[in-house]
Amino acid sequence: MAVKAMDLFDAYNQNQLPKDEGYVISSFFSNNTAYSIYEIVSYSGVKTIYLNDTGLTFQTNGKKLHILVEPASYPNKSMEPYVRNNTEQIPLRFSELEQFTAKNQSKIMIAKHPIDSFSSFTILKPSGMNFALVFYKLPDLFDTLRIFFEKTFNREAGIPQGDAKKCAQRVAEILQATMSFRLEFE
Numbered sequence: 001m002a003v004k005a006m007d008l009f010d011a012y013n014q015n016q017l018p019k020d021e022g023y024v025i026s027s028f029f030s031n032n033t034a035y036s037i038y039e040i041v042s043y044s045g046v047k048t049i050y051l052n053d054t055g056l057t058f059q060t061n062g063k064k065l066h067i068l069v070e071p072a073s074y075p076n077k078s079m080e081p082y083v084r085n086n087t088e089q090i091p092l093r094f095s096e097l098e099q100f101t102a103k104n105q106s107k108i109m110i111a112k113h114p115i116d117s118f119s120s121f122t123i124l125k126p127s128g129m130n131f132a133l134v135f136y137k138l139p140d141l142f143d144t145l146r147i148f149f150e151k152t153f154n155r156e157a158g159i160p161q162g163d164a165k166k167c168a169q170r171v172a173e174i175l176q177a178t179m180s181f182r183l184e185f186e
Contacts, residue, residue, distance in 0.1 A: 004144050008123060008132040012049065012056055019046040023135040023145070023179075024123055027156070028087070031128065034106065034158040035074060037090060038067040038149075040171075041121060042114075042179040055124040055132075062121045063114035063179050066090040067149075067171065068097070069157040072105035081109070091115065098170065102163035108153065110171055114178050129156075142180075146172035 008024055011017045021044040028037040043062040050057055068081055068090055081090045081097070090111075097109040126132045135141060135148075149168035153159040159167065 002138055003136065004138060004140075005133050005135045005148070008056065008134045009125065011134050012051065017046075017049060017134060018136055019049075020044060021137045023137070023141070023175075024132060025135065025145075025148070026123055026126065026132045027130050027152070029129045029156065030087070033073065034069065034071040034156075035088060036067075036069040036157045037088075038069075038152075040065045040067070040114075040145075040175065040179070041117070041123065042175075043121075052122070055122050057120055057122045059120050061119065062117040064117055064121070065114040065171075065174065065179060066092055066111045068107075068109040069153065069159065070107040070109070071158065074107075077107070098174075100163065100167050100170075103160045104158070106157070106159055106163075108157075108159060108163070108167045110167065110174060112174070142172045142176045145175060 006016060024041045026039045041062045041064045043058055043060050045060055047059040070077060076084060080093050082092055092111055096112055098112055100108045102108065123132050135145060146168045149171050150164050153164035153167055154161050
């Protein structure tokens with residue numbers, strides 16, 4: 001059975017990073033609450049990849065999709081995500097996000113469209129509970145991502161199972177519609 005995903009930095013160290021096409025998911029979890037940020041980067045046609053002090057830099061174009069999970073107790077709910085403090089910020093406004101309210105009153109916000117990254121991007125080294133995973137382009141990639149997000153929304157971000165499933169399905173749909181490389185080659 002083919003490997004579907006791997007720790008990004010392990011894949012780099014073992015020379016197993018896909019250069020033709022890949023998907024990287026990074027997480028940024030709050031230390032004290034279920035506040036969570038996920039970044040999904042799709043890339044293709046890598047020129048070089050190199051390690052630096054802060055993370056891995058990819059010399060290629062990419063597309064980045066943000067997901068934000070706010071617990072019900074989050075005190076800055078009315079503040080636009082792009083003006084929040086550095087550890088709670090994503091570069092988007094509410095109007096650029098699909099918003100779902102879970103049964104436990106947590107909010108899941110998914111970018112409607114990815115942000116293009118031209119020439120290069122850096123994936124930060126994860127610390128604490130955070131992670132950076134590379135997902136390989138296999139025929140069942142979008143199902144794999146859907147299952148991954150369903151589990152992480154539920155287990156890591158505290159979203160009830162039914163809501164986690166619905167939001168993970170929506171993430172997979174957005175990824176397939178806006179970040180699938182087949183669109184660029186047709």
